[in-house]
Amino acid sequence: MRxxxxxxxxxxxxxLVSGSVTMASARHQAQAVGEVVICTGYGLTTITIDENGNPVTGEPILCPDCLPALAALTDTVVSAPPAPAGTLTPVAFASDEIPAPPPPAPAHNLTRGPPVPA
Structure with missing residues (x-):
């Protein structure tokens, strides 16, 4: 090989090996049992807790099975387009009974005749 x-x-x-190790560790990460939402002076705060009621520290690692669904989530708000002004009129469509075009004229192939005795 060059x-x-x-x-x-x-x-x-x-x-491939480093990606596999990262995904394997994300699948076997300790899961938080619940969440507690508290009101602070700065707004709402969510605290994740384990089975003993202790806060779970550290950044959560997202399970790779859920990442494609999370990729579609964004912080932008999509608004509906404004309604058109005035009234809408239906469009007239062509009839389904349009005659087919005539078939093309048959093409004649010029073939060679039978051999002529000399």
């Missing part, structure tokens, strides 16, 4: 191909192969293998 050196560039070998380096590319090693890079691909390392990428």
């Amino acid at each position: 050196p560039l191909q070998l380096l590319s192969l090693i890079g691909l293998v390392l990428t």
